[in-house]
Amino acid sequence: MKFTTRMAAALVALGGLTAAQAHNLWLLPSSTVLSKSEWVTVDAAVANDLFYFNHRPLRLDALAVTAPDGSALPVEKAFTGNLRSVFDIKPSAPGTYRVAIANSGLTAIYKDANGQPKRWRGTPEKFEAEVPKDAQDLQVSQSLTRIETFITVGKPSTPAPIGQGLELVPVTHPNDLAKGEAATFAMHIDGQPAAGLEVTLVRGGTRYRDNPEPLKLRTDAQGRFTVTWPEAGMYWLDVDADDEKTTFAAAKKRRMAYVGTLEVLP
Numbered sequence: 001m002k003f004t005t006r007m008a009a010a011l012v013a014l015g016g017l018t019a020a021q022a023h024n025l026w027l028l029p030s031s032t033v034l035s036k037s038e039w040v041t042v043d044a045a046v047a048n049d050l051f052y053f054n055h056r057p058l059r060l061d062a063l064a065v066t067a068p069d070g071s072a073l074p075v076e077k078a079f080t081g082n083l084r085s086v087f088d089i090k091p092s093a094p095g096t097y098r099v100a101i102a103n104s105g106l107t108a109i110y111k112d113a114n115g116q117p118k119r120w121r122g123t124p125e126k127f128e129a130e131v132p133k134d135a136q137d138l139q140v141s142q143s144l145t146r147i148e149t150f151i152t153v154g155k156p157s158t159p160a161p162i163g164q165g166l167e168l169v170p171v172t173h174p175n176d177l178a179k180g181e182a183a184t185f186a187m188h189i190d191g192q193p194a195a196g197l198e199v200t201l202v203r204g205g206t207r208y209r210d211n212p213e214p215l216k217l218r219t220d221a222q223g224r225f226t227v228t229w230p231e232a233g234m235y236w237l238d239v240d241a242d243d244e245k246t247t248f249a250a251a252k253k254r255r256m257a258y259v260g261t262l263e264v265l266p
Contacts, residue, residue, distance in 0.1 A: 024050055025058055025259060026236055027099060027149045032263040033175050034153045037092040042099060042149070045084040049207035050236050051261075053083040058147070060085050062103040068095025068157040094154035096175060102146045102165075106251060110135035124248050142251040149261040150174040163191035166241050166256035171224065177264045179232045186223040187239055189256065193223030197239055201227060203264075204234040232266040 028043040028051045043051070044058035057080045065073040078087040091097045108120040108131050120131055131138070144165035152175040161169060168174075172183035187194045201215040217225040229235075237260040246254045 024048075024236065025147060026051060027058075027101070027147055027261050028234065029099065029149050029151055029261070029263075032149070032151050033265075034091065034151070037090060037153060039088055039090050040151055041086060041088050043084050043086050044101070047083075050202060050204040050212075051234060052207045055083070057081060057083060057085040058101065060087065060101070062101050063087070064100055064102070065089050066098040066100070066159075067091070068093060068097065070160060073097060089151075091151055091153045095157035096150055096152045096159055096173070098148060098150060098159050100146060100148035102144075102148075102162075104142065104144045104165075106140055106142055106248060108135070108138060108140045108250075110138040112136075127248075127250065138250070140248070140251045141253040141255055142246045142248050144254065144256045145259075146257070147259045161188070161191060163188075165190065166194070166239060166258045168237070168239075168258060168260055169223075174260075174262055177229060177262060179229050179264055179266055182226055182228045184224055184226045187219050187225070187241075187258070188223055189241060189243070190245065193219075193221070194241060195219055195221050195223055197223075197241055199225050200238045202236045202238075203231055204236065229264045232264050235262045235264060236260075237262060 025046045030041045044060060045053050046058055047053055047055045060078055060080060063075060065075060067073045073089055073091065076088045079085065106122060106124055106127055110118055112118050112132060113134055122130060146165060146167060150159065156173045156175055159170065167188050169186040169188050171185055177183050187197050197219045199217040199219065202212050206212045215227060217227060219225050239258045241256045243254050244252060
């Protein structure tokens with residue numbers, strides 16, 4: 001399973017991954033369900049395979065871990081190497097924690113004063129200073145990306161909705177998934193159900209099989225989709241969406257991407 005072009009644009013905010021079209025990105029926790037407070041290590045990478053480190057690390061600039069009560073959980077021993085980033089967390093209070101990298105960015109395509117084509121990527125704050133005022137044929141798009149996973153200690157709780165951009169809204173709890181059982185989720189855009197979106201689910205270990213065996217689903221009128229898990233393992237979830245509801249005046253299109261990691265137990 002490979003990135004789409006819109007996913008590549010969304011990655012601007014995560015460090016300008018120019019070759020993102022050919023790779024997958026993900027967060028991979030060492031545990032998703034804990035009976036008591038314990039350390040969890042999370043890997044973050046952009047790679048050719050799920051979940052194997054063979055391309056480059058995922059930047060941690062926009063990393064946030066949200067506790068069940070909405071407070072921020074500290075991240076410890078964060079490190080970015082040549083092939084992956086890694087960090088430790090220790091959830092303590094019972095409930096479900098959201099581990100996410102979320103950010104926004106802009107992409108501009110234009111011609112300079114000499115008519116030469118140019119491409120710019122960056123933050124809204126840098127747009128005015130770095131994109132020429134006399135840019136010709138200027139086209140600007142806004143990108144929102146959310147990459148996340150969930151970790152539960154003891155009794156699960158319901159993660160609070162984000163209400164901005166493209167997000168996964170659990171109907172079935174994301175840490176209560178098992179082989180052969182059906183699970184239902186919803187995709188929302190700005191807090192509202194998003195119908196007709198294609199959902200791709202891929203079980204990890206693609207390096208070791210010829211067919212990645214993607215599961216292709218589509219959200220219904222309520223933004224929901226249901227999957228019956230064929231095998232246990234870590235699953236990569238990918239959803240993309242476009243609209244024109246930008247929050248930056250110069251941008252005419254908004255491109256959104258959601259990537260999640262879910263663990264399915266035997």
